[in-house]
Every structure is written in structure tokens, then in C-alpha cells.
Amino acid sequence: MDFRLTDDQRALRQGIRELLEGRFGREELRAALGRAERRGGATDGKHPEGGQVLDRRLWRELGAAGFFALRLAEAEGGVGQGLPEAVLAFEEAGRVLLPGPLIATHLAAGAVAGAATGEVVVTSVGAGLVEWLDEADVVRGNAAGAEPLASVDPLTPLHRLPASTDRRPGGGELRAPWPPDTLLASLLTAAEQLGSAARTCETAVQHARTREQFGQPIGAFQAVQHLCAGMLVRVEVARAAVYAASVTADPVDIAAARLLADEAAVRGARDCLQVHGGMGFTWESDVHLHLKRAWIRTHRAGEATQGEEELADDLVAGTV
Amino acid sequence: MDLAYTPEEEDFRARLRTWLAGVLPALPPKPSPDDWPARRAYDLGWQRMLYDAGYAGLHWPVDAGGRGATPTQHLIYLEETEKAGAPYVGANFVGLLHAGPTIASEGSAGQRARWLPPVLRGEEVWCQGFSEPGAGSDLAALRTRAWRDGDDYVVSGSKIWTSHAEVADWCELLVRTDPGARKHRGITWLAMPMDAPGITVRPLRTLAGSTEFAEVFLDEVRVPVANRVGAENDGWRVTMVTLSYERGTAFVGEVVACRRVLAEVAREARKNGRWDDAALRRRLGRLNAEFRALWRLTQWNVSEAQGTGGVPGVGGSVFKLSYSHARQELFDAAAEVLGPEALDQGRQWTLDRLSSLSYTIAAGTSQIQRNIVAERILGLPKGR
Numbered sequence: 001m002d003f004r005l006t007d008d009q010r011a012l013r014q015g016i017r018e019l020l021e022g023r024f025g026r027e028e029l030r031a032a033l034g035r036a037e038r039r040g041g042a043t044d045g046k047h048p049e050g051g052q053v054l055d056r057r058l059w060r061e062l063g064a065a066g067f068f069a070l071r072l073a074e075a076e077g078g079v080g081q082g083l084p085e086a087v088l089a090f091e092e093a094g095r096v097l098l099p100g101p102l103i104a105t106h107l108a109a110g111a112v113a114g115a116a117t118g119e120v121v122v123t124s125v126g127a128g129l130v131e132w133l134d135e136a137d138v139v140r141g142n143a144a145g146a147e148p149l150a151s152v153d154p155l156t157p158l159h160r161l162p163a164s165t166d167r168r169p170g171g172g173e174l175r176a177p178w179p180p181d182t183l184l185a186s187l188l189t190a191a192e193q194l195g196s197a198a199r200t201c202e203t204a205v206q207h208a209r210t211r212e213q214f215g216q217p218i219g220a221f222q223a224v225q226h227l228c229a230g231m232l233v234r235v236e237v238a239r240a241a242v243y244a245a246s247v248t249a250d251p252v253d254i255a256a257a258r259l260l261a262d263e264a265a266v267r268g269a270r271d272c273l274q275v276h277g278g279m280g281f282t283w284e285s286d287v288h289l290h291l292k293r294a295w296i297r298t299h300r301a302g303e304a305t306q307g308e309e310e311l312a313d314d315l316v317a318g319t320v
Numbered sequence: 321m322d323l324a325y326t327p328e329e330e331d332f333r334a335r336l337r338t339w340l341a342g343v344l345p346a347l348p349p350k351p352s353p354d355d356w357p358a359r360r361a362y363d364l365g366w367q368r369m370l371y372d373a374g375y376a377g378l379h380w381p382v383d384a385g386g387r388g389a390t391p392t393q394h395l396i397y398l399e400e401t402e403k404a405g406a407p408y409v410g411a412n413f414v415g416l417l418h419a420g421p422t423i424a425s426e427g428s429a430g431q432r433a434r435w436l437p438p439v440l441r442g443e444e445v446w447c448q449g450f451s452e453p454g455a456g457s458d459l460a461a462l463r464t465r466a467w468r469d470g471d472d473y474v475v476s477g478s479k480i481w482t483s484h485a486e487v488a489d490w491c492e493l494l495v496r497t498d499p500g501a502r503k504h505r506g507i508t509w510l511a512m513p514m515d516a517p518g519i520t521v522r523p524l525r526t527l528a529g530s531t532e533f534a535e536v537f538l539d540e541v542r543v544p545v546a547n548r549v550g551a552e553n554d555g556w557r558v559t560m561v562t563l564s565y566e567r568g569t570a571f572v573g574e575v576v577a578c579r580r581v582l583a584e585v586a587r588e589a590r591k592n593g594r595w596d597d598a599a600l601r602r603r604l605g606r607l608n609a610e611f612r613a614l615w616r617l618t619q620w621n622v623s624e625a626q627g628t629g630g631v632p633g634v635g636g637s638v639f640k641l642s643y644s645h646a647r648q649e650l651f652d653a654a655a656e657v658l659g660p661e662a663l664d665q666g667r668q669w670t671l672d673r674l675s676s677l678s679y680t681i682a683a684g685t686s687q688i689q690r691n692i693v694a695e696r697i698l699g700l701p702k703g704r
Contacts (some may be wrong), residue, residue: 001329001392001618003623009321084321120535205698220701222687225694229641232693236638239615240620247323256609308605309598315586315608316595 001186003243005088012085016071016092019065022057024096027287032099036154038206050203052099054121063118066111067093067102076110083184085248087191094195094265097289099155101132103188103300104140107181124185125161126300133159153292183254185301190242190258193297195267196290197238200265200272201231203287207276216274227271234264252314255307265294323619325392333396340404347407353530354471360445360487362414363410367442369557376440377416379569384424385440386433390626391569395618398572408573415439415446419492420548421507422562422607426550428639433488435511447488449479449536450559451511457688459494460503460556464538465493466510473497473510478535481682485521485534488514493543500555509555511547521545528549528674570633571643578650579611582679585650589657603653610646614639637689637697644679644686 005013036053062068069275070086071080075213081232093102101123105115114120115138123132133139133146134157146159205228208219218224237259246256269291273280280287298304325333348365351358370376379394380386389397409416420439423431425575438444455462464477475495482491512519523531547644550558567645586604591597621635651673655662662670680686694700 001325001619002627003620004627005321055533091498091527208700210686217701220703222691223704225700226690228698228700229690229693232698233638233641236635237613237617237642241609243321244323244616253612255611259606259609260613300418302577305602311605311608312586312601315583315604316590
């Protein structure tokens with residue numbers, strides 16, 4: 001047993017981190033936010049100016065770097081990597097708030113022409129919501145009757161689905177097993193949440209080191225220190241769960257990873273906002289973008305209540 | 321990221337399982353928790369069986385008489401012994417996990433030869449004299465004084481939270497030998513024989529009603545200078561070498577046990593009808609996620625320790641903060657399942673609920689652990 005990252009995994013993570021830092025740093029994030037706001041009709045989901053928010057050139061660059069084809073077999077033109085590598089990649093995407101239906105396109109690689117190379121943007125119908133419906137080239141699932149809503153995150157446009165078109169087989173009571181793609185989407189969502197949680201922890205620590213009040217950095221106050229320590233604990237516990245689930249691909253492991261990563265991301269963004277004080281409440285701070293994206297991710301591919309029920313079922317199933 | 325055990329590790333596990341299956345049924349019945357001499361005999365007897373089977377001092381270096389096992393083998397050992405229901409380390413705790421490793425690392429050849437073999441063979445029990453009424457979280461503020469008188473130190477003061485003091489042969493003792501030096505600098509590590517004149521042990525009752533530890537009063541107790549490990553006034557470093565020798569295995573058995581208890585709690589809820597309460601089910605489901613994650617974090621920390629040759633990991637504080645809280649949540653949830661029955665102290669879960677209250681206090685309070693995480697891991701400035 002050696003749970004640590006291999007040298008290849010470290011190199012892959014580093015490569016993606018450098019790519020994203022170079023191509024989607026803070027300037028590009030704020031530029032994308034500007035495009036989303038200029039689109040004007042954000043509240044009705046239409047594009048009066050016809051502007052695209054997604055950067056298609058970046059999407060193709062991600063494709064060329066193997067982001068979408070990461071798990072596709074080499075014989076099919078993919079990179080031939082596994083779930084752990086995909087989790088590392090999506091963790092990096094979560095760190096920088098990379099926008100777009102990344103997971104749907106990644107899961108469509110090999111099944112939808114052009115997805116693997118980033119030529120095509122693919123979205124999929126989720127549990128009551130569809131992300132990026134207007135900008136996607138291909139929609140997987142039945143989005144009939146979808147209505148736009150004023151998404152809390154400008155960089156994740158949302159449509160809501162008419163009631164009862166999106167429930168998984170069996171409904172809430174029978175708890176039928178998740179289809180494989182939903183499980184993978186849940187795990188990759190957890191990876192994004194993990195990246196966001198790690199980033200907000202680092203951001204809070206950085207701010208606490210430099211912001212001075214009462215003649216000292218606020219990070220010297222225990223009240224602030226303990227908020228930051230709590231953030232790190234949640235990140236590291238979630239990291240162990242997410243990485244392990246990527247190795248086992250076990251549904252219960254994935255449910256556990258998702259639950260803890262959701263919590264690490266949402267509470268991490270909240271605490272980061274608190275550490276930033278008044279500035280954390282402003283639009284120009286990026287903290288709110290992490291919080292809003294984290295909220296949206298919690299509604300993807302199975303919500304917390306379902307995860308908790310699955311984990312409870314597991315206890316009496318005797319597989320612990 | 322590889323969670324699969326190697327063939328050698330699986331072989332180690334298989335042989336251990338076979339041995340446990342053979343010896344555990346023949347063990348004598350567990351002694352009463354209040355019968356300390358019987359507990360000592362039971363725990364030492366188990367240690368002797370481990371010694372005879374080649375499992376004693378598994379994680380100790382070979383030149384100290386140990387087996388030089390890897391952190392992963394140690395993890396497997398702790399997992400399998402817990403799953404098999406083997407006795408806990410009990411009275412052997414300080415000898416095997418603290419005083420012994422300290423002597424192995426910092427002691428002279430003569431000291432190692434005198435003190436290590438009896439620990440491994442299950443012949444001598446050690447206790448720990450570190451904390452004092454006035455030195456808890458701020459351990460380096462300890463005031464028990466020792467001064468030289470010929471070939472002896474003469475020691476006066478008092479220690480607290482000393483487990484197994486009533487039945488210990490030796491006490492690893494921190495004393496102040498230079499009151500003029502800065503507080504971390506004037507401390508010395510001594511091995512004190514517990515039968516020396518001037519020692520008074522007064523058991524302390526815990527809130528659970530049991531006497532798990534004691535106060536130890538020292539009135540001009542003579543300890544030979546030859547019993548000093550490391551240099552005079554270097555005791556803080558001597559102690560920290562071992563305290564920081566964290567291989568991520570400190571709570572392996574307990575996490576395994578908590579996961580078993582959690583499943584039992586869920587089954588009890590199914591039986592008594594409380595399982596119909598969705599809020600309770602979800603609470604137990606979330607605990608399942610937490611304990612699964614803690615098991616993975618254990619594997620992560622052990623892998624890190626193995627990769628760095630056992631260099632102090634930073635994962636210990638993160639793990640302890642999370643685990644101590646989860647353990648308290650587990651027994652609170654068990655109480656919700658039991659309902660009014662949780663008020664019956666004859667129930668194990670009720671006793672465990674009470675004892676779980678110590679977990680966020682003992683071995684570094686959660687507040688101290690958060691300071692450590694903030695300052696040593698996150699690099700935040702030291703609080704004033």
C-alpha cells in the first residue's frame with residue numbers, strides 16, 4: 001500500500017496547474033465574469049448581444065491537453081489514464097473556478113463526437129437542473145421544457161426542468177442504484193469541491209498573514225487561526241476520502257467523498273469570506289464566486305440527503 | 321495512489337490472523353476494570369504472548385529488540401488485532417509507545433539493555449509523569465524540582481493524569497533541574513523506580529466513575545543520576561523526539577472499533593424503530609462518511625510516514641482534531657438511538673459516551689491542536 005501520489009500523478013497535477021494558471025488566472029476569471037454580466041439577459045437566459053461566455057479557444061486547448069480525453073483509451077485517441085488522474089485534474093479545475101460543463105464533456109469523450117478534443121461543448125441533464133444549456137452544442141438527456149433561472153453564479157447559467165422529468169429510476173423511496181455516469185459525475189464534482197476548498201483555505205491564510213489590525217496580522221489572533229485550522233482539517237479529511245474513492249470507485253466511498261467535499265467547499269468558502277471581513281462581502285473579491293459555485297455543485301448528481309441515506313443503508317447492509 | 325497491499329503485507333496479515341485465531345480463544349477472562357493488579361497481570365500476560373510469537377515491539381527498531389516493521393505492517397497489526405477482539409495494549413502503553421522508544425532513541429547502551437527487554441517481554445510496566453496541576457497544555461511550565469545530591473537527584477513536586485501509577489514499576493519523569501533557564505531549557509528526563517520512598521499515589525476518579533489515572537506526589541524521592549536519559553537540562557528535546565515520532569498509527573484500532581460500533585448502533589436503531597426517523601438515519605450516514613474518511617486518512621498518514629522513513633508527519637493534529645470530534649458525535653448518536661436507556665450507566669455505549677469527553681482534552685486539547693495546525697502547518701504568525 002502506498003496511498004501517496006506517484007511521480008507521474010504529481011507531474012500531471014503540476015502540468016494542469018501550470019496550464020490553468022497560465023490560461024485561466026484571475027484576469028481571465030474576471031473577464032469571463034464580465035462577459036457573463038454583459039450578456040445582459042442573464043436573468044432570462046437569452047443572449048441579446050449574442051455573446052458567448054465560454055472561451056471556446058480555451059475549451060479546445062483543454063481538449064488538446066487531454067483534459068476531456070484523459071480516461072479514454074489510447075487506442076481511441078485518449079490519454080489512457082484512470083479515475084485518480086481525472087480526480088486530480090478536476091481538483092485543479094475547482095481551484096481556479098474553471099467555468100463550463102467540464103464534467104459532462106469529460107464523460108462524453110468517446111461517446112459524443114468532438115467532445116474528447118474540445119471541439120464540442122457537451123452538457124447533460126441533471127437532477128432538476130441543466131447547466132450551460134444555451135451554450136452547449138450537445139445536450140445529453142431530456143431537457144424538454146427547461147426554463148432559465150437567474151443563476152446565483154453568473155459563471156454557471158442554469159435552467160430548471162419541469163417537475164418529475166429528471167428523477168432517477170425508482171424515485172426517492174426505492175433508491176435504485178445510480179447509473180455509472182452519475183456516480184462518476186458525483187466523484188468528479190467532489191474533486192472540484194476539494195480544489196475549491198483547498199483554494200479558499202489558502203486564500204484565507206494568505207489574507208490572515210498580511211491583513212493587520214490592532215497592530216498585528218489578524219492571523220495572530222486565535223479566533224482567526226482556529227477558523228483557518230478548521231478549514232484545513234475539512235480539506236484534508238475530504239482529500240483522503242475523494243482520493244480513496246477514485247481508487248476504489250465504490251459507490252459508498254463516492255457518496256462519503258462527495259458529502260465531505262461538499263461540506264469542505266461550502267463551509268470553507270463561508271469561513272474564507274468571514275476571514276476577509278467586509279472585503280469578503282464585495283463583488284470584487286473572488287470568495288463569493290467560490291461559495292456560489294460550491295452551492296451549485298452540491299445540487300449535482302445526487303444531493304446530500306441521498307448520499308446520507310446511502311451511507312446509512314450501507315451500515316445495515318453489513319459491508320462496513 | 322495505491323490502496324492495495326503487497327503480497328508480503330498480505331502474507332503478514334494472513335499469518336497474524338492465523339495466530340490470533342489460535343491464541344485468543346485460550347485467553348483467560350478479562351479482569352474487572354477496578355482490579356488493577358489483575359489488569360496488570362492480564363496485560364503483561366498478553367504482551368508475553370506477543371513476545372513469544374515474535375510480535376512484540378513490532379514497530380521498534382531491530383537494534384532495540386524490535387521487529388523493525390514498516391508503518392504499513394504496524395497498521396495491519398493494529399487493524400487485525402482490533403478486528404479479532406484481541407486485548408488492548410493497556411498497561412504496556414507507556415513502555416511500548418513512549419518511554420521505550422525514548423530510551424531506544426536517546427538512551428545509552430546500558431540503559432537500553434536494562435529497560436527495553438522487560439518491556440518487550442511483558443515484565444515491567446511504565447507510567448508517565450509529565451503533566452502537573454499547573455502544567456497541562458503548557459507542559460514546559462512544569463515545576464517539579466530535582467537537585468543533585470551525590471549520585472542521586474532528589475525530586476519533589478507532583479504529577480497528574482498518570483495512568484497505571486498504582487501498578488507501574490517505572491515512571492518516565494520530567495523534572496526541572498535549572499529553574500533559572502528559559503522554561504524549555506531547564507528540564508531533565510529521569511526513569512524513576514515507583515517503589516522509591518517518598519512516592520504517594522492518589523487515584524483520581526473520572527466523571528465516568530472509574531479510576532483510570534492518578535495524582536503522584538513526590539517528596540524528596542531519590543533517583544540515581546544513572547537513570548537520566550540524555551543530558552541534564554536536555555529533557556524537553558529528549559521527550560519531543562519521541563512525541564513527534566508519529567507514524568500515523570496512533571488511533572488505528574480505535575477507528576476500526578468506531579466503525580464496528582456505528583454499524584451496531586444502526587442495527588439497534590433498526591430493531592427499536594428509531595431507524596424510521598430520517599434525521600437520525602442521515603446523522604448515522606454522515607458519521608459513516610466521517611469514519612470511512614478517517615480510515616483513509618490513516619492510510620494516507622501511514623503512507624507518508626513510510627515514504628519519509630517515519631519522519632514526524634503533520635497529519636497527526638489534523639487527524640486527532642477530526643477523530644476526537646467524530647468519536648463524541650458517534651456516542652451522542654448512540655444515545656439518541658438508545659433514548660432513555662442511554663441514562664443507564666450499565667450500558668457500554670453510555671460509559672463510552674462519558675469517556676469520549678476526554679478525547680478533545682487529552683494528549684493536546686483541540687484548541688492546542690488548532691494552534692499547532694495554524695502555526696506549524698498553515699504558517700500563521702504566532703499568537704501573542
